[in-house]
Structures are given as C-alpha cells and as structure tokens.
Amino acid sequence: MTTHLKQLHVNLFEMACVSHIVHGMWRAPGNNRHRFGDMSYWLEVAKLAEEGLFDAIFLADVIGTYDRFGDGTAAALREGLQIPNLDPLMLVPAMAAVTKNLGFGVTFSTTYEPPFAFARRMATLDLLTDGRVGWNIVTSYLRSAARNFGLEDEIPHDQRYAIADEYLDVLYKLWEGSWDEDAIVNNVASGIYTNPDSVRPINHDGPNFRVAGPHLVSPGRQRTPVLFQATGSAAGLEFAARHAEVVFIGGQTTEAVRENIARTRARARAHGRNGDDIRFIVMAGIVTDTTQRMAERKLEKYRQYYSVEGALIHAQAEIDLRRYPADARIGDILKREGVAFGNMGRRFRPEQTVGSALHQIASFDEGRFFVVGTPEKVADEIEQWLDIDGIDGINLRQYHTFETARDFIDLIVPVLQQRGRYRTAYTPHETLRERLFTSGQPHLPNRHFGSRYRDPDALKAPAEPLFPQETFSKAS
Numbered sequence: 001m002t003t004h005l006k007q008l009h010v011n012l013f014e015m016a017c018v019s020h021i022v023h024g025m026w027r028a029p030g031n032n033r034h035r036f037g038d039m040s041y042w043l044e045v046a047k048l049a050e051e052g053l054f055d056a057i058f059l060a061d062v063i064g065t066y067d068r069f070g071d072g073t074a075a076a077l078r079e080g081l082q083i084p085n086l087d088p089l090m091l092v093p094a095m096a097a098v099t100k101n102l103g104f105g106v107t108f109s110t111t112y113e114p115p116f117a118f119a120r121r122m123a124t125l126d127l128l129t130d131g132r133v134g135w136n137i138v139t140s141y142l143r144s145a146a147r148n149f150g151l152e153d154e155i156p157h158d159q160r161y162a163i164a165d166e167y168l169d170v171l172y173k174l175w176e177g178s179w180d181e182d183a184i185v186n187n188v189a190s191g192i193y194t195n196p197d198s199v200r201p202i203n204h205d206g207p208n209f210r211v212a213g214p215h216l217v218s219p220g221r222q223r224t225p226v227l228f229q230a231t232g233s234a235a236g237l238e239f240a241a242r243h244a245e246v247v248f249i250g251g252q253t254t255e256a257v258r259e260n261i262a263r264t265r266a267r268a269r270a271h272g273r274n275g276d277d278i279r280f281i282v283m284a285g286i287v288t289d290t291t292q293r294m295a296e297r298k299l300e301k302y303r304q305y306y307s308v309e310g311a312l313i314h315a316q317a318e319i320d321l322r323r324y325p326a327d328a329r330i331g332d333i334l335k336r337e338g339v340a341f342g343n344m345g346r347r348f349r350p351e352q353t354v355g356s357a358l359h360q361i362a363s364f365d366e367g368r369f370f371v372v373g374t375p376e377k378v379a380d381e382i383e384q385w386l387d388i389d390g391i392d393g394i395n396l397r398q399y400h401t402f403e404t405a406r407d408f409i410d411l412i413v414p415v416l417q418q419r420g421r422y423r424t425a426y427t428p429h430e431t432l433r434e435r436l437f438t439s440g441q442p443h444l445p446n447r448h449f450g451s452r453y454r455d456p457d458a459l460k461a462p463a464e465p466l467f468p469q470e471t472f473s474k475a476s
C-alpha cells in the first residue's frame, strides 16, 4: 500500500529592494541585496530557485513609502526599507528567459490603476512565460500610496475589497470571455489572422469601472494567472473565498491556523467551490546548518545586523517603543499619549510589555513557522506544518541573500525529497496552476467564479457583487 504524503510547495519570497522584511540584514557580509538593481542579480536568483525546484519566485510590492514612524520617509530611505523599489512586473521576462519551469508570483494592487491596462500586462506575461505566472492580489494599505494616485487618504478598508471584487470581474471578462481559444487562425491562404467572430467586447459598466473591450491580448495557457491573496480580515476572507486560489494564512498557534483554513474553506464551499480548490501558504523563517550549534550561531550572526528601527518603521509603529520602560504595557502607553492602537495592532497586543515587544522584534521570533536547527529538525517541523497545521506550502523568508536559499536547497531539499515531501524534478511544460493543483488543467476550475465568462451570454448579465455597496460606512 502506498500512502499519499503531502508535498511542500515553496516560493522564494523576494522584493526588488534592499530591505524587504528582515531589516538591516543588507549590511551582513556577503549579502547580495544591494545588487537588486542589476539584471545579473535577478538572473542569478531565478536560476538558483529553479535549481532548488521551487514552485515560484514571489515578488512583493508597495506603491508608497513607510512614512509614519520617526522622521517619516527619511527613516525608510536610510534603511533602504522598500525604497528604492523597482516595478516587479518588469523583472519577470528576464527571469523567465533564463529558466524553463520556475513560476513567478507578482504583487499588484487593485486600488489605484484601472483594470484594462493591468489585464493586458498580465496576459502578456502569461503568454511570454508559457503559463508560469501568478498574481498576488492586494488592495494596498499605505496612505502614502493613496497620495501618489491623487487621493487625500486611503479608501476605507472594506470598500477597497468591494472595488477589488469589481476589478476581478472586469479581468475575468477580459481574460476568460473576450477571446475564444481558437480565435487566431493564422491562415495565409485566406488572409485571415484572427477570426472576428471569436473575439468580443465585454461592455462592462459597473459602479467603479467602464470597460468596452475587446481584450488586446490573445489567451495565454492559463488565461487567468494563478490568484494569490493574503488576508486577515472578514472582508478579505470573503474575497478570498470567491477569488483566491492560494491564500497566505496567518495564525500564531496550530489551532488558529487550522481554524483560519477551515473558515476559508467553508466560505469557499458556500461560493460553490471545493475546499481543496484553495492552497494555503505561510511565510516561513528557516535558519539551518549541519549541526544545531552551527545553526544557532548563524542565527546569532544574523541577529547582530537586524535593525529594530527598521522593524518599527515597517510596522508603522505609533510610538517609539525604545523610549519607554521595559515593563510598561503598550496599551497603557498609547492611552496616556492619546494615540490609537492602530498599525501596531498588526504585530503587538495591548497587554504586551515594551520589553516583550522589543524582544519579539530583536529575536526574529516569527511564531509558529520559524525554525532554527539541523536539516532533520527543520524537515520534522515542516512535516508537522503540512500534516498538523494543514498548510500546503511556504514563502521562504530570506535572511541573507543568497545564503538562505542556498542552505534550503543544499540542506533541506534532499532530506524532504528522501521523505517523499518534495518533488525530485519538475513536470516538463506544466503551468504554475498545474503545479499547484492536481486537477491537471491550466485554467481556472469550472467551479470558480471567473470561469462563468467562458459562456459569451454571461458577459451580458451583470454579476452579483460580493459586497453590496450600501454595507460600507465611510468610517470603516
């Protein structure tokens, strides 16, 4: 009898900047982060990820600066904290050209740029990469981003998800509905390149967008790129249940992670999907070496470079924790200073002391999905994540570029392979969607909301919005 073991999906977590999430580390000897503006860096990282048989390189993105802490943008500039920051979509063709199988997950926001141009750019990438792209759908959380696009302040959180829902509706119409599979006939004898009966406008007319179409790009292998999303909110979960195929799930304990997964699956089923139509991924921190002692020494080495200032800038902390006594509680300080428990709530609890919050930052304590140890210990832990927590994969956090990826490839991959937990080769010519799901088809499943537009008649009937507009209060 053969037992089916769940295999780990791995994305290398990247961003085209010096300091993405582990701040200060760019100063560590041998770290290559400062090369992010060189083409050679991206070619090297892509080849490395493909050597490791990773599912994809996953590129984060923001479109404003972290300007809420200390002296604002100046602090972020000093740290290289997500500024300077290159456009991630532009990196994909170069990396695709030097790889055959590696996938690319790219972040793009639904809040500021209209959907038609993005549909075209993403479809171009799907064509050029032969179906190797995914899209991380974000609605953006920086006020500074809103100001870059002509707004005074952020659009309220839940309203951003309502806009995103319509944005996706437009994209599905363009990607799934506007072109038939056999539209290009390329017939020299008849002089017909594209059959006009196989291409149609979408004539979308909704509260936020009016798009006539037709789509400008003929379908790539996936049509719709694999849809990624990270969320922690109720509106975000509802959005994921309708749209997302890969969800970044949070949770500090196994129980919390399992509950988040179960809740998302239940909502997906309510949307007519199967529970396993969604894959669940976490951001994981792994520091490894051949002995436990060496792994711990490596962690100590990394910690020397870590910037607490960077972490506070990134958290958009309302107060500078370093200025308060270690035993003071964060909630009490905020009350005394008359500051709301806003951004800090993403990382800290009000009853937490300053000392514990600073320790949490400085020790790299990333909670449940953080492990330091020998390859065997790391592999044991990963097996628990797969089987007990119920996740499907990780975004590998890079402490040191390329050391983190190199260690994972040289030390962890062979152990996982030996245990039947990791692929030993790519399946040639598979799309990113086929790699992530067992359905064996490159397109969105028929149960997915977006597939409805394969029926041209569906383009004429307005879709039911996920969030009725009147449920939003401006204060949310």
Ligand SMILES: Cc1cc2nc3c(=O)[nH]c(=O)nc-3n(C[C@H](O)[C@H](O)[C@H](O)COP(=O)(O)O)c2cc1C
Residues within 6 Å of the ligand: 059, 060, 061, 062, 107, 137, 138, 139, 140, 141, 230, 231, 232, 233, 234, 235, 236, 237, 248, 282, 283, 395
């Ligand atoms: C692994 C991971 C990657 C993320 N990448 C980005 C990103 O690149 N750009 C961005 O604007 N937000 C990013 N986010 C934040 C999410 O888009 C989202 O704002 C956050 O998960 C909170 O969800 P909510 O808006 O539903 O409350 C990321 C979150 C996680 C967990």
